[in-house]
Amino acid sequence: MTSPSSAPFLSIRNLAKSFGSFIALRGIDLDIRRGEFVCFLGPSGCGKTTLLRAIAGLDLQDSGTIEMGGRDVSHAPPSERDFGIVFQSYALFPNLTVADNVGYGLVNRRTPARDIARRVDELLALVSLSDQARKFPIQLSGGQQQRVALARALATSPELLLLDEPLSALDAKVRVRLRDEMRALQQRLGVTTIMVTHDQEEALAMADRIVVMNGGAVEQVGSPEEIYRRPATPFVADFVGHMTFFDAVVTGPGRVRVDELDLLVANAAPFPAGTPVRLAMRPEEVRTRGVSDETPNSFEATIGDLAFLGSFCRAHLEPTRSQKTRIAADFSANAMRDLGIQPGQVRSIAFPPESLHVFAGAAR
Missing domain, CATH: 3.40.50.300 (P-loop containing nucleotide triphosphate hydrolases)
Incomplete structure (x- = not known):
């Protein structure tokens, strides 16, 4: 080579x-x-x-x-x-x-x-x-x-x-x-x-x-x-790939707000507080294993519809604190089996701060 x-x-x-x-x-x-x-x-x-x-x-x-x-x-x-x-x-x-x-x-x-x-x-x-x-x-x-x-x-x-x-x-x-x-x-x-x-x-x-x-x-x-x-x-x-976008507002250094959710972000650009931004995250980055109250950006969400896509299932989640926000999440076949994930369940999930992307402007 x-x-x-x-x-x-x-x-x-x-x-x-x-x-x-x-x-x-x-x-x-x-x-x-x-x-x-x-x-x-x-x-x-x-x-x-x-x-x-x-x-x-x-x-x-x-x-x-x-x-x-x-x-x-x-x-x-x-x-x-x-x-x-x-x-x-x-x-x-x-x-x-x-x-x-x-x-x-x-x-x-x-x-x-x-x-x-x-x-x-x-x-x-x-x-x-x-x-x-x-x-x-x-x-x-x-x-x-x-x-x-x-x-x-x-x-x-x-x-x-x-x-x-x-x-x-x-x-x-x-x-x-x-x-x-x-x-x-x-x-x-x-x-x-x-x-x-x-x-x-x-x-x-x-x-x-x-x-x-x-x-x-x-x-x-x-x-x-x-x-x-x-x-x-x-x-x-x-x-390139699948991405979920959210309307968000910068609330401080490394922090944004999506409806009722206050989130830490590791890759935030230097936007001043009050700036409308677009927050984005890939479905496979949504964490569902080992989530506790101490896990950054953890919250409870209800599992909506599930689409079977072979090696994984794509779920749509609704945070219990923010009914207006819908989140796409990919669960592997192993996670589906081990955790018994089903529509209608309420589960603790988390957005790893390093997996959140912040872009200028409000979401379209």
């Missing part, structure tokens, strides 16, 4: 792009290190695919610069940018065999036939398709076709691999298996990789860093753990 170097391989500065009156990219600044796996994550229309296509030179930006390996490629055609690309639709040539699809880029480069054959054999072995070389794309499953597309993208040994939602057309089990294979392959080869996805689980599982985008702008850049544990904005908190 090749470790990402600290020096940026790809540098993007003040990149902007519009389609008529629609602003697709708003002054994007981003550095990507050599050997890094980066995911562009966000909802439809956030600009992630436009940014990928600008990097590839398929849709030139209106302004801003792109440097790749220290070379300014801002206005270079795609053929002068050293990348391979894999699309959601596979985009294989139906009239060519698997082997010919993989070797297509090498043929265009006038690579000797013997070298093409050796490289194709090497790549098909790498993606576990050596026995499929003489077949045509229509004879393969979706997962196999995507492996062929990946091998074709890697055939010319590009310095940059671009993946445009490569797994979204596959069924759930194939998608999980192939994402693990793609990540392992990227780590083995050490190729700098950018993947566009709207699937947060995919991004969390595969990326070294995630670029969360919204409305053509970057909301936050960080490791999967940073994005999940320390969201920088309410949008990131809400988009």
Whole structure:
């Protein structure tokens, strides 16, 4: 495995792009290190695919610069940018065999036939398709076709691999298996990789860093753990994972009030007393084991409806002191069994102060 170097391989500065009156990219600044796996994550229309296509030179930006390996490629055609690309639709040539699809880029480069054959054999072995070389794309499953597309993208040994939602057309089990294979392959080869996805689980599982985008702008850049544990904005908190938001008011240093609940917060920004804020917490952080009167932020709540979600159940709770507040809480299968959790129960729960996130402004 090749470790990402600290020096940026790809540098993007003040990149902007519009389609008529629609602003697709708003002054994007981003550095990507050599050997890094980066995911562009966000909802439809956030600009992630436009940014990928600008990097590839398929849709030139209106302004801003792109440097790749220290070379300014801002206005270079795609053929002068050293990348391979894999699309959601596979985009294989139906009239060519698997082997010919993989070797297509090498043929265009006038690579000797013997070298093409050796490289194709090497790549098909790498993606576990050596026995499929003489077949045509229509004879393969979706997962196999995507492996062929990946091998074709890697055939010319590009310095940059671009993946445009490569797994979204596959069924759930194939998608999980192939994402693990793609990540392992990227780590083995050490190729700098950018993947566009709207699937947060995919991004969390595969990326070294995630670029969360919204409305053509970057909301936050960080490791999967940073994005999940320390969201920088309410949008990131809400988009990545599940989050419960509350209307709250700051009552003092490290203290907020939610309806009738007075809560300690460990990560409070320096808001003065009386400031309306948005308080947020992930359902899995709600504590129900070992809660006593001395536990910070402990209170009693009534368990409402329970939704069975396989390895855990999501409950909606109502604090007995605050009937207006509804809380989402996730209870593991073990907790459900050990504690005998049932709708209608009144249980002691707690909000760990370090698990509460405070954002500016009142909740929407």
